[in-house]
Amino acid sequence: MEINPRSRHEGLPFKLPQRPQVTRVRQVDPLALRAAKPARLQPMEGFDEGYADIVDYIVRITEEIWVDRAIGRIYETYDHACTIYSPYGVVRSVQEVVASTVTTLNGFPDGELHHLNVAWDGDETQGFYTSHLGFSRSTNLGASNWGPATGRRIGVHFVADCVTRGNFVHTEWLVRDNGAAVRQLGLDPHVVARRIADSQPTSQRVHSSPTALLGQAPRPSLQPVDDGVESWVRVMFDQLWNQRRLDRLGHYFSTDSICHAGGGRVAEGLRNQQALMLLILGAMPDAVMQIDKVSWSDETDGVIVAVRWRLEGSSQAGALFGECPVNKPVLLNGMSHLRLNGAQVVEHWMIFDEIGALAGVYRA
Structure with a gap:
C-alpha cells in the first residue's frame, strides 16, 4: 500500500x-x-x-x-x-x-x-x-x-x-x-x-585539501545554517569524520542500522560501523572529509539522501590499504546513499574504490 x-x-x-x-x-x-x-x-x-x-x-x-x-x-x-x-x-x-x-x-x-x-x-x-x-x-x-x-x-x-x-x-x-x-x-x-x-593517466584532477587545523588550532565544528537536508548532511559528516566524534554515530544512525561499504564490506550495528570508520581513518589518520554534492529521493521505503564526498589525507600502513607506502597523499572518492526512517539512518551504502586510491598512493 x-x-x-x-x-x-x-x-x-x-x-x-x-x-x-x-x-x-x-x-x-x-x-x-x-x-x-x-x-x-x-x-x-x-x-x-x-x-x-x-x-x-x-x-x-x-x-x-x-x-x-x-x-x-x-x-x-x-x-x-x-x-x-x-x-x-x-x-x-x-x-x-x-x-x-x-x-x-x-x-x-x-x-x-x-x-x-x-x-x-x-x-x-x-x-x-x-x-x-x-x-x-x-x-x-x-x-x-x-x-x-x-x-x-x-x-x-x-x-x-x-x-x-x-x-x-x-x-x-x-x-x-x-x-x-x-x-x-x-x-x-x-x-x-x-x-x-x-600506467599514468593522460589527465588527473589536482586537489588542495584543507588540513584538520586552522593555523595551529583545531577547526571548529560546523554549525547548521538552516533546517535543510544539505546542512544536516554537512554537520553530520563533519561531526563523524572531521571531529572524529564516533560516539555520536547513534545520534544519526539507528542501533540496528546496516552499512554496505567499499571492498564488499558489511557492518551491522553501531559498534561495527565505528570499527569500519576506524579502518578507513586508520589508513589516513590526518584525513579531512569534504562534501561535494547532496541530493535526495522520496522512495518506496523512505527518504534516501545521496552524498558525493572526498576523504583526503596521508597514507599509513596497517588499516584499509594494508602494507603500503606511508606518508603519501591519498584521495578516496566516495558516494553515500543514506535511507532514513524518521529521524535516523537505517541503511547506508558507502561506496568507494580503494583500488583507485591505493594506485594513487603508489603513483605519488
Missing part, C-alpha cells in the same frame, strides 16, 4: 522542499521500470519522448546500454565532449566512453543489473543532477582491464552521478567498488594497484 507523502516525511531531521513525485525504483517490478511511460511526470524540455521524468531516463538508458548491449545509445545520450571523472583519471569524449563500455562488456559479457536508488535535483532549465546507486553481477569470461579472464563471478556496487540537460549527459562522476571486484576475481589488490600506477 502506498504511504502518504506527508507521513513519510514525519520525524525527518530536516525539511524537504516541494517537488514533483517522480518514478520510484525500489520494490518496483523491473519490467515496469523498463516500460515506456505514457505521460511526463515533470517538465523535460529537449528530452526524447517516452521518458516520464529524469529517474525514468537514467534507469532506462542504463538498461539499454548495459543490459540490451545497445552501446551506440551512448552517442545519443552523452554529449560529444562529455567529461567523466573517476579515480583513474578524466575522460573527455563520448568516444572514450564507448570504448570503455566495449572493453568492460567484453570482459564481463553476461552482466545483470539491479537499480537500488536514483536521487536527484535540478530542472529542465539548469539541468538535472542524478545519483544512481546500483548493483551488478557478472562473470569474467573475457580479457578486461584487470587482466586475462578468470572465469569467476562477481557482484559489485557502483554509483554514477550525472548532470543531464536536453537528453545528453555532459558530466559524470563514477565510483565502482573495485576493491570487491579485484578480491572476487582472486587478484592481489596491491599488485593491481601498482600496475595501474605504472
